[in-house]
Amino acid sequence: MSRVLPFALVCALAALARADETPAPAGPPAPPPTTSSDAADRLGLKFTKGAELVITSEEATGVKNAAGRQTVVFTKNVKANQADMHLESDWLEAIYPPTGNGHPDHVTAKGSVVITQGDNTAHCAEAEIDNVACTAECHSQGTQAKLDRGTDTVIADTIYFDLCKNTVKAVGNVSVRVKQTDPNTPATPGATTPSATPAPAPAKATGG
């Protein structure tokens, strides 16, 4: 069985394995995806700025914060969807700009945070999304943050995403696991390799 990996992913994982703090290059900015296979070609998560954002939960509290900004804290079964990006958490705070724009410029999610886009899924205890800087960071206390990209996994203390440049950076005790795929199995665009596939020893890189 030989390893079959997309060239871009190999480059990305090699960059992560070096565990430096330079964002892994992902080539020119990709347009917003239209299919899950488009999303699967991405390195990390990409933000579709200005798209409709829907946040749902069982409860919410709106109040001005200490800085005088309008904030809404959503609790219990929180879900946020914007274009093809989905977020789930136990708690989410959205801070809105004073100009009356309906899109929050800062979002903090806590508790079993899962961010999904195409085949990319990030898991962490806390996520900070800055819509102005177009960045997100995913970190956990005790356990590590994890980014599943198809059948491959990046684990680190903190994973940073540039949501506009479509780049990802893992910092602190970085571990990369690359699963082998069976070359005899025809590749299905956007499909995840079944978990029943025997998992070989992972390629592991540690840094940070």
Next chain:
Amino acid sequence: MPSVPRSVALGASLLWLGVSLGCAPASDPNDAASTSREAENLPPIEMEGVIFEGYHGDLQDLNILASGATVNMATHLANLRDVTIHFTAEDDTGGKKTTSKVQIAAPKGQFHLDGDDFTLTDGVTGTTEEGQRFVTDAVHYVGKTRLLVSDSPVEMHRATLVVTASGMQLEVPTHKIHLTGNVRAQAMPK
């Protein structure tokens, strides 16, 4: 039925009611019982152009305007028509009284004269301190806790943000809004 001129202050009328109903000398229980019986026998008072100022302790916290009211002296309830309620607030510097932006309006309202509690029904529209507009079927205000509560579905608008929920609680002094059940915040595409 007594004829009351327009723009009469309901507060003044209620003061009169207080004198006639509640301020009888308590030393003679027979007199008190007699006054109570008299109140039950009094017909409701019809008013037009009603203004009422509600107080929470020494603080005036309510300003109620209604195109008309029917005051039931036996139950101490005022049924208001085309009612608008403004809340007042103290600012943070020295307790100066200011007009809050919190305002609600409805075609019908029922005001409890004894406790500053009221219920607005038949389609309530309102504005929060931050300028958010909301719509709900009915709200209830508890004067003691200064909570404005709706158990009906609520829809709030702020610029391109639309928030819906199954119910709402608005803390008038802090302007904190709690939304309960099926909360959905939709930010329209830019």
